[in-house]
Amino acid sequence: MRVSQGVMVVALLADPDAPTEVAQRMARTLPDRLADKSGQGRRFDVEVVSEPFTSGTEDPPTLMRRIMDRGSAENWDIVVALTDLPLHSHGRRLAVQLNREHGLALLSLPSLGGLRLQTRARRAVEGTVIGLAGPQTTGAEGPPQDRPLLGPVAGRLTPIHPGPAGVEETADLRYVVSGPGGYLRVLLGMVRANRPWRLVPGLSKALAAALATGAIATVNSTV
Secondary structure: OOOEOOEEEEEEEEOOOHHHHHHHHHHOOHHHHHHHHHOOOOEEEEEEEEOOOOOOOOOHHHHHHHHHHHHHOOOOOEEEEEEOOOEEEOOEEEEEEEEOOOOEEEEEHHHHOOOOHHHHHHHHHHHHHHHHHOOOOOHHHOOHHHOOOOHHHHHHOEEEOOOOOOOOOOOOEEEEEOHHHHHHHHHHHHHHHHOHHHHHHHHHHHHHHHHHHHHHHHHOOOO
8 A cells, every 4th residue: 555745545436427426525525534533643635536437347346456457557545436336246235345455445326325325425435445544454353354344334234255355356345235125225326326306307398399299290290
């Protein structure tokens, strides 16, 4: 992990539209909040990078490799990627996938639900960054992936340890949603992330035009 001049650089790699808006809002206060929560006199610099890193795939290992390649080309210490895609891992709904060795995290916003998305996303990112920035624990303290992450958000998620990372493994810890309540939360989160109500003004104009065209066609046979 590279830390230049005592400042830890955190990149929020966000898909366009809703994930980028969420990242930009939290970035305004995130450096100060991270500094307060870390409690070690650390300073954080947060960058928001908006690009469609999920383009063409929803496969978590592929996405993690893309994030890894993107991070290795920049002077970033930690990369947290945000997407509005619902992700799957071994038949379960994936909320967060982490790779501590490379300081990477992939966060699926729909898994956080449809209410208070901004607050929940901020808490998830804060917990993830603090966990990834912390010292690697060994021995009696347990392996690093056993330490709690995500703060209060993790209470509704189930941690899964894939085991030692191999050539094909891109994560050492996953959080998934489970049960009917978890699936409902993902569904509400998908609706919230896509924000269909923003289409209402455009749809109303298109509907009015369609009705007008239909009315003209009804009275005018040449149409």
